[in-house]
Amino acid sequence: MRAGVILFDLADNIVGSDRTIVNLEGAWASISGSDAVRVNSVHDLPSDVLWLTNLNFNSFFRAGLSRHPNFRRSDWLRATLAQLIEELGVAANTTATHKTASTMAVLVQRVLNVAMKRYGVQPSARNGRLNADFAERLGVKRCAIPDDLYPIFQSIAEHPSVNVIHNINHTALAPTVTVRRNRLAHARRIMGTAVPSDSGWERMRRVQSDDGWLEKVETPFLVKAEITNVKPVIAEVLSWGGGSRNMRDWLTDIEWRVVRQYGT
Incomplete structure (x- = not known):
């Protein structure tokens, strides 16, 4: 598989304020072993080449390149393309962009050759990053939280x-x-x-001064209660008032059991 690099002129500003693409034209593209050339559209590029772009995650997806299986975003090699360019000393302040593109294309091709020939890795657009392709090929176990x-x-x-x-x-x-x-x-x-039916309800009066007797009720119930001193950390989740000025005072059996843990 051949590899190449495409450096868009305005990679960090391809999306306008109205969310439309304002620039996905004008770029330097280089296939490994060849000089970089100017392209006016991604459609000018050969489709049998894996292209590493200088677009970050957001720009890559907004530009619609995620729908093309032979394009990769800038962090495909884990380190971003900009970081690699800086480390190799071919940044824009010292090197012409077309030279940078051809240099990085050679690097990408070498990495791809090692990955495919030595480790049998097949780059997949589904994974997004080369290290994910390695993990899949080597059968690395994914992180899993123990059931306990x-x-x-x-x-x-x-x-x-x-x-x-x-x-x-x-x-x-x-x-x-x-x-x-x-x-x-x-x-x-x-x-x-358990979801109760619309019929068969029975009104029960409090039989004790505290609410311990409710623990013995095995059927679904509604209880009228006054909620106070709810812990702040859980208050926004409970949201018993639902945004209403008047907080409701009827709770289901499930809600009541939760309130007992975090309020009085």
């Missing part, structure tokens, strides 16, 4: 965002990550929830 750790994530997964552990003081700009439970397990839990 899932209960720990149950309450975390119900919160919209969780602070990532970092070694600096907490600030408003601290990174966050959204934790989601396994979709299949969540679907089974929801589908397995």
Whole structure:
């Protein structure tokens, strides 16, 4: 397989404020072993060449190049193309762009040759990065969370965002990550929830001063309760008022059990 590099003139500004493509024309393209040439469109390029572009993730997808199996974004080699250009000393401040394109094309071709001939790696547009192709070829096991750790994530997964552990003081700009439970397990839990019918309801009066007796009720129920002192960390998830000024005071049995953990 042949490899090449294409350097778009305005790689960092190909999308206008109205989200339309304003520049995917004008670029230097080089196939390994050949001098770089000016191209006016990606359609001028041969389709039997793997092309490494200088477009980042967002620009690559906005330009629609993800639909073409022979184009790769700038981080296909893990390090970005700009980083490699800088490390090799062929940046724009010292080297003409067409020279940079031809130099990087040779590098990409050598990497591709080693990957395919020595390791049997077949580049796939599905993976996006060459290291993912290596992992697939070598049968590297994907990261998996042990089943016994899932209960720990149950309450975390119900919160919209969780602070990532970092070694600096907490600030408003601290990174966050959204934790989601396994979709299949969540679907089974929801589908397995008992849903009462429209008839057969019975009004029950409180039989004790506290709410411990409700734990013994095995059928679905609605309970009228006054919610106070909900922990701030969980308040935004509970959102019992749903944005209403008047917070509702009727809870289902499931909601009541959750409130008992985080409020009074």
